[in-house]
Amino acid sequence: MSLTHSAHAPRHKRTLLLFLGFLFAALVLQSVSATSARADEVGTEYDFYFAGNVKYDSEPLEGVTISVDGNGYEAEVDTAADGKWKIGVPEKGTYTVTLDEETLPKGVIVAEGSASVEAEIKLTSSKIVNYFLGEGVRVTTSFWDQLAERLVNGLNFGLLLALAAVGASLVFGTTGLSNFAHGEMVTFGAVMAYVFANVLHWPLWGALVAAVIMSALFGFTLDTALWRPLRRKGIGIVQVMIVSIGLSLLIRYIFLYFIGGGTYQLPGAGEARITLFGTVALSVTDMVSMAVSVVVLLAVAWWLLRTRTGKATRAISDNPSLAAASGIDVDRVIRIVWILAAALAGLAGILWAYFRPGIKWDMGTQILLLVFGAIVLGGLGTAFGALIGAIIVGLLVEVSTLWIPSDIKYVGALVVLIAVLLVKPQGLLGRKERIG
Amino acid sequence: MDWGSILSNTASWLISPETIAYALAALGLAVHFGYGGLLNFGMAAFMALGAYGYAISILTFGLPWWAGIIVGCLASVVFALILGIPTLRLRADYLAITTIAAAEIVRLLFTTQVFDSVTNSADGLGNYHAGFRAANPFPEGTYGFGPWTYNENGWWVRIFGICLLAVAALLVWLLMRSPWGRVLKGIREDEDAVRALGKNVFAYKMQALMVGGVFGALGGVVFALPSAVVPSVYVTSLTFFIWTILLLGGAATVFGPLLGAVIFWVIMGFLSNVLPALASSGFLPFMSTTQAATLRYILVGLALMLIVIFRPQGILGNKKELTFVK
Numbered sequence: 001m002s003l004t005h006s007a008h009a010p011r012h013k014r015t016l017l018l019f020l021g022f023l024f025a026a027l028v029l030q031s032v033s034a035t036s037a038r039a040d041e042v043g044t045e046y047d048f049y050f051a052g053n054v055k056y057d058s059e060p061l062e063g064v065t066i067s068v069d070g071n072g073y074e075a076e077v078d079t080a081a082d083g084k085w086k087i088g089v090p091e092k093g094t095y096t097v098t099l100d101e102e103t104l105p106k107g108v109i110v111a112e113g114s115a116s117v118e119a120e121i122k123l124t125s126s127k128i129v130n131y132f133l134g135e136g137v138r139v140t141t142s143f144w145d146q147l148a149e150r151l152v153n154g155l156n157f158g159l160l161l162a163l164a165a166v167g168a169s170l171v172f173g174t175t176g177l178s179n180f181a182h183g184e185m186v187t188f189g190a191v192m193a194y195v196f197a198n199v200l201h202w203p204l205w206g207a208l209v210a211a212v213i214m215s216a217l218f219g220f221t222l223d224t225a226l227w228r229p230l231r232r233k234g235i236g237i238v239q240v241m242i243v244s245i246g247l248s249l250l251i252r253y254i255f256l257y258f259i260g261g262g263t264y265q266l267p268g269a270g271e272a273r274i275t276l277f278g279t280v281a282l283s284v285t286d287m288v289s290m291a292v293s294v295v296v297l298l299a300v301a302w303w304l305l306r307t308r309t310g311k312a313t314r315a316i317s318d319n320p321s322l323a324a325a326s327g328i329d330v331d332r333v334i335r336i337v338w339i340l341a342a343a344l345a346g347l348a349g350i351l352w353a354y355f356r357p358g359i360k361w362d363m364g365t366q367i368l369l370l371v372f373g374a375i376v377l378g379g380l381g382t383a384f385g386a387l388i389g390a391i392i393v394g395l396l397v398e399v400s401t402l403w404i405p406s407d408i409k410y411v412g413a414l415v416v417l418i419a420v421l422l423v424k425p426q427g428l429l430g431r432k433e434r435i436g
Numbered sequence: 437m438d439w440g441s442i443l444s445n446t447a448s449w450l451i452s453p454e455t456i457a458y459a460l461a462a463l464g465l466a467v468h469f470g471y472g473g474l475l476n477f478g479m480a481a482f483m484a485l486g487a488y489g490y491a492i493s494i495l496t497f498g499l500p501w502w503a504g505i506i507v508g509c510l511a512s513v514v515f516a517l518i519l520g521i522p523t524l525r526l527r528a529d530y531l532a533i534t535t536i537a538a539a540e541i542v543r544l545l546f547t548t549q550v551f552d553s554v555t556n557s558a559d560g561l562g563n564y565h566a567g568f569r570a571a572n573p574f575p576e577g578t579y580g581f582g583p584w585t586y587n588e589n590g591w592w593v594r595i596f597g598i599c600l601l602a603v604a605a606l607l608v609w610l611l612m613r614s615p616w617g618r619v620l621k622g623i624r625e626d627e628d629a630v631r632a633l634g635k636n637v638f639a640y641k642m643q644a645l646m647v648g649g650v651f652g653a654l655g656g657v658v659f660a661l662p663s664a665v666v667p668s669v670y671v672t673s674l675t676f677f678i679w680t681i682l683l684l685g686g687a688a689t690v691f692g693p694l695l696g697a698v699i700f701w702v703i704m705g706f707l708s709n710v711l712p713a714l715a716s717s718g719f720l721p722f723m724s725t726t727q728a729a730t731l732r733y734i735l736v737g738l739a740l741m742l743i744v745i746f747r748p749q750g751i752l753g754n755k756k757e758l759t760f761v762k
Contacts, residue, residue: 118553178529235745238475238528242683242744245477245676250737257730365672369540372533380529408548414537421534422522 040080043088048121050097051086054079056108056133065103070095078103094120097129108133143402145279150399152280157355158394159293162387163348164367165374166300167341169386172375173317174330174337175227176237180244182345182371183364184251189215189346190353190363191255194264204267212346219342222247223335231331248365255361263358266350270357289351296347297387300340304383309336317381370397370410373417379430388428442709447583449705455697456597457483457659462681462693463604464651470687470757471612472644473624475528478519478535479678481542482649484670485511486656488546488555491665494564496554501567505657512653515542516645524641536672547667560666568592568661590662597658601694604651609690611647620644621688673733680740686753695751707732 043049050068054061060083067076068087073095079085089095098116101109109115110131121127168182192214196207226247230240273281304310312333315323324330352367353359374393378385393413400412420427449455461479468476489508493499499507519538523531549557574588586594611617622630623637631637659669677700685696708729714720715728723731749755 178532230745233745239744239748241475241529241532242679243741245679246737246740246742246744248737249673249676249740250734253730253733253737257727257734260726369537373537376530376533405548405550408544408550411541411544414541417537418522418534421526421530425522425526425530 040077040084041086041088042075042077043090046088046090048090048092048125049086049088050095050119050121050127050129051084052129052131054083054085054099054131054133056105060084061105061108061133063103065100067098067100068095069098089121092121094118099131104133110134146402147399148277149280150402151395152282154395154398155391156282156286156290156293156394157398158391159290159297160348160351160355161367161370161374161394162297162390163293163344163351165371165378165386165390166297166383167344167348168371169375169378169381169383170313170317170337171341173381173383174313174320174334175231175240177227177240177244178372180241180368181248181251182341183366183368184248184255185215185218185342185345185364186349186352186367186371187255187359187361187364188218188251188342189349190266190359191259191349192346193266193350193353194259194359197267198264208350211350212343215346215349216339216343218346219339220335222342223338227338228331228335231334248368252362252365259359259361261361263360265358266353269354285354289354292347293351296344300344301384301387309333313337314383317383366410370413373413375427376417377420377427379427382427382429385427385429438713442706442713444583445709446702446706449701450698451584451594451598452701452705453593453597453658453662455701456594456601457655458678458681458701459655459694459697460597460601460604460658461652461655461678462685462697463601463608463690464648464655465678465682466687466689466693467608467611467644467648467651469682470689470692471617471624472620472641472648473528474524474641474645474648475532476535476645476648477532477672477675477679478539478542479652480670480672480674481515481535481539482512482652483656483659483674484539484542484546484667485515486653487660487665487670488561488656489653490657490660491561491564492554494567495561501564501571504564504567505654508653508657509650512649513646516642516649520642520645524638524645536675539670539672539675543667543670546670555667558667560664560668562664565589565661593658593662597661600654600658604654605690605694608651612690616640616643676740677736680736680743683740683743683748683750686750687748688754688757689750689752692750692752699751704732704736707735 052066054064054066060079060081062079062081062083064079064083064085065076066079066085066087068074068089071089071091071093073090075087075089077085077087087097095118096116097119099110101115104110110133115131117129117131119127119129164182164186167185168179171177171179171182189211192211193208196202196210197204200207202210226243227240230243235243268285271283271285273283273286275281302310304314312323312328313336315326315328316330316333320330348367349364352363356363370393371390374389375386376389377392378387378389393416396416397409397413401409404412461483464482465476465479468474486505486508489511490501490504493504493507494501515538519535523534545551546555547558548555551557555561569589569592572588572592574591576588578585578587579591580586612621619630619635620640622633623635623640627637630640681696681700682693683696684692684699685694686692711720711728711731712725715723715725720728743750749758
């Protein structure tokens with residue numbers, strides 16, 4: 001019994017046309033070796049088998065080589081036209097099932113987990129092994145090229161994160177509130193952009209500007225209807241924090257109510273990337289996104305440092321009672337801060353919808369913790385700390401995927417948050433007495 | 437609309453394993469927040485550690501079911517240590533942010549493909565029931581009446597859970613009238629005053645975090661006992677639901693969490709039956725049945741806000757016990 005099934009299966013009945021089609025497919029798939037005529041099922045004489053279905057973007061992939069190795073047995077198949085493959089094995093046990101990434105179409109890789117997995121046939125007679133394929137570049141570029149690419153992506157992410165974090169930090173500074181509903185304010189901007197651009201079919205720029213304006217209005221409404229009455233009532237800060245949690249649940253499920261559980265794309269998302277240098281490729285949206293973030297962040301910095309209201313904001317962050325005593329209208333400043341924070345969060349939501357890409361009802365909860373991480377890293381209540389913290393968190397999230405799987409890329413950022421609290425609890429720019 | 441089945445389904449939530457599990461976790465949170473003043477927003481992680489600790493000890497290490505429960509509790513104690521050391525010395529809102537972040541770390545680590553062989557990643561774990569069911573003292577058969585008719589396994593899970601809950605509630609009641617509990621309440625009211633009396637505030641807070649965490653883990657175990665462990669359950673929303681339950685019943689009370697859990701689940705059970713039924717029989721225009729089912733979560737958020745604003749002490753609580761919430 002031959003254990004190595006690499007023999008070319010006889011295909012007597014194949015017509016010339018099919019044969020040509022096969023050749024064409026082989027050329028398209030760029031599989032240079034002569035393995036494309038291999039069977040999609042081998043070892044059918046055995047009782048136990050591994051099987052699977054290779055699909056990318058719900059399209060089956062033909063001619064992808066899968067091999068099984070273990071317990072002194074090895075076999076190899078190519079997937080059929082419907083993407084299916086099946087390899088019989090003589091006995092139960094653990095085998096290594098490997099997908100040959102070289103045989104995937106260009107630009108497609110095994111996105112999650114490794115291309116080589118340990119699979120065990122234990123209780124049943126079969127085991128389904130599937131791979132999660134995704135768009136990506138195979139690890140053929142050098143480490144430094146990848147690092148450069150990740151750094152640019154991370155900077156993009158960090159900048160949009162900073163928009164949300166600076167707003168949340170200003171709110172914390174002036175009111176003392178860790179706003180758990182900030183993530184929903186981020187989602188609000190993205191959902192509004194979807195409403196204006198996809199539902200009402202406004203021109204893109206008009207829709208995005210309208211979404212930011214709606215976000216600002218949202219902030220104003222929340223302050224008028226909720227936060228100001230609570231301040232007037234003199235409700236404690238812990239209570240207000242829990243109110244913000246209730247608000248976050250309320251708004252989040254209102255989004256689910258209206259847009260459902262699906263993911264929606266804004267117009268122009270996922271467009272072609274233009275190679276800038278080396279392997280660094282950015283789409284026009286990415287570049288515009290970074291430019292907008294930088295301009296808006298500079299404007300906020302200028303506002304904080306140079307304008308009367310901005311200075312008043314910082315004064316209130318420092319000492320609210322003293323600020324009130326020196327004639328600053330604290331309530332008015334806090335209202336402006338809420339409007340600004342909501343507008344920034346809405347803008348961040350739009351940019352994030354392009355970066356992720358996609359709009360989803362619970363996208364805000366994902367970014368909320370990174371926003372908190374950025375604020376704590378920079379120092380609670382310092383706007384510029386939040387800016388630096390956000391960029392570090394953004395870089396960290398993207399660069400860490402060089403070493404850790406992408407499905408735990410947020411873990412790195414959150415671990416750093418806890419580590420920072422251990423070493424330097426006041427954050428990078430915070431002052432020591434703040435943490436009391 | 438079939439009111440009979442709606443009311444019967446609603447009544448069954450009175451003693452459902454979910455209700456018992458949430459009550460246990462809320463009791464743990466009462467120790468954290470109600471008695472200790474600790475803002476723990478990571479209860480979902482304590483529950484996840486209990487559930488996964490139980491399931492993994494049985495499936496991967498072949499331990500008996502009772503050892504699985506112990507492992508779950510130990511895991512939550514270790515988690516409390518890791519969480520407490522960096523944050524318990526800091527201001528309250530640092531603990532809030534850190535606990536919610538740590539809970540997400542735990543959930544992501546249980547969800548990732550990296551540990552697939554142990555955690556089965558996003559699909560979760562199941563089929564660990566044999567040991568627990570073998571210990572079932574009830575003979576095979578169907579017992580009960582009306583909406584509370586279950587087979588021997590259904591009763592075993594419920595009675596085991598209720599016993600755990602009773603022991604936990606008794607323990608909290610005894611602890612809180614002991615000197616230890618009085619010091620803990622003192623810390624909640626004025627940390628500096630207690631420190632001035634020579635007490636080690638950090639150690640007390642850490643112990644409270646561990647005790648509450650163990651109740652959270654037990655809640656996770658009871659949640660896992662009848663069904664399966666799925667990582668997507670242990671999201672931040674779970675923590676927020678536990679908070680809603682605690683604040684509804686009364687934060688600094690022993691029976692508040694129990695009452696809160698029963699009210700929460702009975703109302704949720706009622707709405708989950710009645711809203712889709714109303715929508716499908718045309719009483720709620722402009723609303724699909726899915727939307728009607730989502731509506732109840734919107735109401736949870738609204739209820740949480742209203743409770744905290746208008747009755748922060750909850751149903752059973754005493755307002756004087758909540759002066760620390762400032």
